Structures are given as C-alpha cells and as structure tokens.
Amino acid sequence: DQQVKQNSPSLSVQEGRISILNCDYTNSMFDYFLWYKKYPAEGPTFLISISSIKDKNEDGRFTVFLNKSAKHLSLHIVPSQPGDSAVYFCAATSSGTYKYIFGTGTRLKVLA
Amino acid sequence: EAQVTQNPRYLITVTGKKLTVTCSQNMNHEYMSWYRQDPGLGLRQIYYSMNVEVTDKGDVPEGYKVSRKEKRNFPLILESPSPNQTSLYFCASRQGHNQPQHFGDGTRLSIL
Numbered sequence: 701d702q703q704v705k706q707n708s709p710s711l712s713v714q715e716g717r718i719s720i721l722n723c724d725y726t727n728s729m730f731d732y733f734l735w736y737k738k739y740p741a742e743g744p745t746f747l748i749s750i751s752s753i754k755d756k757n758e759d760g761r762f763t764v765f766l767n768k769s770a771k772h773l774s775l776h777i778v779p780s781q782p783g784d785s786a787v788y789f790c791a792a793t794s795s796g797t798y799k800y801i802f803g804t805g806t807r808l809k810v811l812a
Numbered sequence: 813e814a815q816v817t818q819n820p821r822y823l824i825t826v827t828g829k830k831l832t833v834t835c836s837q838n839m840n841h842e843y844m845s846w847y848r849q850d851p852g853l854g855l856r857q858i859y860y861s862m863n864v865e866v867t868d869k870g871d872v873p874e875g876y877k878v879s880r881k882e883k884r885n886f887p888l889i890l891e892s893p894s895p896n897q898t899s900l901y902f903c904a905s906r907q908g909h910n911q912p913q914h915f916g917d918g919t920r921l922s923i924l
Contacts, residue, residue, distance in 0.1 A: 744855070744915045
C-alpha cells in the first residue's frame with residue numbers, strides 16, 4: 701500500500717511560469733513532510749520541508765502548501781527555470797517512527 | 813564539506829557472490845538509512861540505524877544485512893545477491909527526528 705503518492709509521473713512547464721507538483725498521503729499520523737530534488741547520477745537533495753502545525757512554508761522561489769484535511773501537499777516553483785528540471789520526490793514521516801516514506805517521483809521539465 | 817560517501821558507484825556482479833556497499837558520513841549524524849530506487853516504485857527503505865549497534869528493518873529488508881559498529885559507517889551487505897536486487901541504492905543520514913536527510917550519490921548494482 702503506497703502511503704505517499706505522486707500521481708503525475710511527469711510535468712512540462714514553460715520557463716518563467718509556475719510549476720505545481722502534487723503529493724497525496726494516506727497516513728494521518730504523518731507530521732513532517734519534505735520535498736527532494738534529484739538530478740541524474742546524483743543523490744536526492746533536500747529542497748524544503750513543512751511541519752503539520754503549519755499550512756505553508758516558503759523559501760525563495762519554492763513554497764510548500766499542506767492541506768491536512770485533504771491529506772495533500774503541493775510544491776510551487778515560481779518562476780520556473782531550466783535548472784529546475786529534475787525528478788522531485790515528496791516524503792513523509794511521523795515523530796513516532798524512524799521511517800521516511802517516499803513518493804514515486806515527478807519528472808519536471810522546464811522548457812526554455 | 814558535509815557529505816555522505818558511497819562506494820562503489822557502479823558494480824556488475826553475478827548471482828551468489830557476496831558483496832558489500834560501504835557508506836560513510838562526516839556529519840556525526842545519529843541516524844542512517846539505506847534505500848533502493850526502482851522505476852515506478854520510488855525510494856524504498858531497506859534498513860535504518862538509530863545509533864551505533866542499533867538497527868532495524870525498513871520496508872524491503874529481505875536479502876540484505878547491515879551493521880553499525882561506528883557512528884560514521886553503515887555498510888550494506890548482500891550475502892547472496894540475486895537478479896531482483898539489481899537496483900540503484902542510496903545511503904542517507906540525518907541528525908534527528910523530523911530532520912532532512914543527506915543522501916549519497918548512489919550505487920548502481922547489476923546482478924547477473
């Protein structure tokens with residue numbers, strides 16, 4: 701059972717526009733959520749996170765939104781740049797465990 | 813420079829020949845984990861460690877062993893590799909609960 705789902709395997713966006721990547725989860729015990737970016741031949745790198753006590757966290761061009769009632773989080777990238785082209789993973793964990801559960805990833809392509 | 817180092821980066825081997833993938837981190841992190849990444853399945857946790865001599869199974873531990881004799885090292889051992897263990901493997905470390913993980917650059921294993 702996939703507890704963290706990224707239903708869009710890929711997304712293409714024009715440079716300068718907004719990229720919105722979505723993630724759904726099923727476990728209501730998750731209380732910390734993260735987004736990672738992954739380039740080919742490299743490991744995932746941490747991008748931004750959000751605690752369940754918040755509904756928004758912003759870091760430069762990146763904003764993560766959390767809707768706990770819908771068990772949904774999204775990553776907004778504004779404006780999108782060609783260097784943002786990568787695979788993005790969302791992940792979730794709960795304070796009572798040591799496990800981080802990852803989604804299957806969304807490949808973002810930003811077109812110049 | 814803070815980093816997680818995995819070796820080897822690439823390995824082609826044959827069924828049944830024991831192998832070890834090393835992982836070392838220089839950040840004095842308590843927690844370390846091993847993941848495998850497969851197409852359509854995202855990152856799945858194999859084993860994790862909360863401290864020296866303390867390890868536990870993740871979601872896909874079958875066919876793998878780990879050890880944590882020193883804080884900085886967390887090797888992944890395949891005693892008798894099989895073709896279904898052909899995958900891309902990542903080691904990760906983090907400081908504590910609800911903290912982002914730092915990933916190595918990955919090890920691509922092919923078991924023939």
